[in-house]
Amino acid sequence: MTSHLFAVCFGATEPLRVGRFWSAILGRELVHDPRHGVMVLPDDDSGFRLRFPLMPEPKVVQNRAHLELTSDSPEHQRQTIARALDLGARHIDVGQLPEESHVVLADPGGNEFCVLGPDNTFLAGCGFLGDLSCDGSRDVGYFWSGALGWPLVWDQDEETAIQSPLGGPKITWGGPPLMPNGGRDRVTFDLAADDDPGAEVDRLLSLGAERVGDDHDGAVVLADPDGTEFRLLTHPRAA
Numbered sequence: 001m002t003s004h005l006f007a008v009c010f011g012a013t014e015p016l017r018v019g020r021f022w023s024a025i026l027g028r029e030l031v032h033d034p035r036h037g038v039m040v041l042p043d044d045d046s047g048f049r050l051r052f053p054l055m056p057e058p059k060v061v062q063n064r065a066h067l068e069l070t071s072d073s074p075e076h077q078r079q080t081i082a083r084a085l086d087l088g089a090r091h092i093d094v095g096q097l098p099e100e101s102h103v104v105l106a107d108p109g110g111n112e113f114c115v116l117g118p119d120n121t122f123l124a125g126c127g128f129l130g131d132l133s134c135d136g137s138r139d140v141g142y143f144w145s146g147a148l149g150w151p152l153v154w155d156q157d158e159e160t161a162i163q164s165p166l167g168g169p170k171i172t173w174g175g176p177p178l179m180p181n182g183g184r185d186r187v188t189f190d191l192a193a194d195d196d197p198g199a200e201v202d203r204l205l206s207l208g209a210e211r212v213g214d215d216h217d218g219a220v221v222l223a224d225p226d227g228t229e230f231r232l233l234t235h236p237r238a239a
Contacts, residue, residue, distance in 0.1 A: 002149035003191040003232065007190040012052045016037075016052075021088055025080075026128065028043050039052070048169070066112040068116055069130060070116050070126065070130040071115065076118070088107070102116045123170065130169060134171065134174070134187075141172075144171065158176060161173070185229060197234045200232060201232060217235075220234065
């Protein structure tokens with residue numbers, strides 16, 4: 001028994017505005033969820049939803065996870081950056097070096113993301129949405145591999161990465177030193193159990209999660225071994 005990744009969630013003060021940006025830049029369908037903001041749907045079975053729930057608190061610190069977009073050529077990278085800026089993104093400085101080939105932007109909600117250069121081979125074959133790059137330990141990479149049933153595709157120098165057996169975007173963790181969480185994480189995972197949610201909670205606890213409590217919609221809130229909270233949805237089709 002495993003969970004599947006129902007959505008990667010980005011808390012937003014203006015969910016519709018941020019959702020429209022990602023729908024446009026990725027060319028994917030945007031759907032409205034009256035209880036949980038909006039979602040951008042994947043374009044195939046290997047992808048995952050992007051959910052933008054309302055989070056009234058303003059964003060004041062750098063997220064500990066960010067999306068990375070890939071490029072086929074320098075011109076493709078320039079076009080992606082120009083389109084993102086036209087859609088409401090802006091350039092930001094998170095300490096990147098001038099000689100680095102990736103460009104760091106922020107979406108209309110302030111969420112950091114990167115447009116990678118064509119020299120990046122690590123995400124070759126992952127698609128335009130190459131990965132979700134997370135701050136996290138090696139242990140948490142192993143935890144999520146077991147939780148989702150996704151094999152490890154990278155495990156070196158405390159860095160880990162997992163990928164769905166179907167392919168698609170990777171999820172990566174960069175190893176120490178870890179960033180302070182700055183309070184409540186704005187980027188979290190929503191999981192859905194493939195079978196009995198109660199049994200799945202027990203399995204996740206056995207892998208190293210901790211139970212935090214229950215959310216307002218009946219979801220079970222847990223924390224991974226790094227202390228980052230995530231939710232196990234009890235009624236994913238209605239969530």
